[in-house]
Amino acid sequence: MSQSNEAPRVELVASCQLPTPFGVFDMHGFEEEGGREHVALTLGELQGEAPLARVHSECLTGDALFSLRCDCGFQLEAALEAIAREGRGVLLYLRQEGRGIGLLNKIRAYKLQDGGADTVEANEQLGFPADMRDFRIAREMLALLNVPAVRIMTNNPRKVATLEQAGINVVERVPLQVGRNEYNDHYLNTKQSKLGHLFGF
Numbered sequence: 001m002s003q004s005n006e007a008p009r010v011e012l013v014a015s016c017q018l019p020t021p022f023g024v025f026d027m028h029g030f031e032e033e034g035g036r037e038h039v040a041l042t043l044g045e046l047q048g049e050a051p052l053a054r055v056h057s058e059c060l061t062g063d064a065l066f067s068l069r070c071d072c073g074f075q076l077e078a079a080l081e082a083i084a085r086e087g088r089g090v091l092l093y094l095r096q097e098g099r100g101i102g103l104l105n106k107i108r109a110y111k112l113q114d115g116g117a118d119t120v121e122a123n124e125q126l127g128f129p130a131d132m133r134d135f136r137i138a139r140e141m142l143a144l145l146n147v148p149a150v151r152i153m154t155n156n157p158r159k160v161a162t163l164e165q166a167g168i169n170v171v172e173r174v175p176l177q178v179g180r181n182e183y184n185d186h187y188l189n190t191k192q193s194k195l196g197h198l199f200g201f
Ligand SMILES: Nc1nc2c(ncn2[C@@H]2O[C@H](COP(=O)(O)OP(=O)(O)OP(=O)(O)O)[C@@H](O)[C@H]2O)c(=O)[nH]1
Pocket: 057, 058, 059, 060, 069, 070, 071, 072, 075, 096, 097, 098, 099, 100, 101, 106, 109, 110, 119, 123, 153, 154, 155, 156, 159, 176, 191, 197
C-alpha cells in the first residue's frame, strides 16, 4: 500500500440523508485536491467509545454489478448491516478502484486472471504493485467528521497497520468474513497467502 510524503488535502463539500435498506444514514461528499470525489456514510453519535468503521475501497464490479469474483460487495453490505445493528458507525467509500489501478486496468487484470494469473501476478504483469492504495485520505475524512478513534472492520492486518501509520487511532480490528463462493475461492486464498489477509472461513 503506497504512502507518499504529503497528506492529500480534502474538503467536506456537502451532506444529506441517505435512506438504505439498513437504515437512514447521513451521506457526506468529499473532494480531494485534484478532483477525486469520496463519500462517507455515518450513523449515530461518533464520539465517545470508538464506533465501528469500514474503510472500503471502490469496487464497481462487486459493489454495484453483483460480481462474484471478489468479496467486496458482500463486505459492503455486511459493514452497513453491522453499523445499523449497533446504531452508530462510519463507512468511508474511497474511490481507489482495483486497489488503486483503476477500473480499466482492473478489467485487464481480470482478463489475465481468466488466463491463469492470480490477483497479485496480474497486477505485476501490468506493471503495477499488488496494492497501490493510499489510506491517508481516510485520516483526513475521519478528522473532518470528528471521529477520533475507530473499530475497523477488515480481514487485512496490513490495512490496519497502514491506517495506524496514517495517524488513525484503531482500537480494534473486527473481522468481516462474508461472501466466499466458487468464483472467489482462489482469489481469497491468494489474498491470504500473498497479501496477509486473515480468513477463518
Ligand atoms: N487489482 C485488482 N483489484 C481488485 C481485484 N479484486 C478486487 N479488487 C479491488 O480490491 C479492493 C478491495 O481490496 P481487498 O483486498 O478485497 O480488501 P482490503 O481492503 O485489503 O481488505 P478488507 O478490508 O478485508 O476487505 C477494491 O478496490 C477492489 O476494486 C483484483 O483481482 N485485482
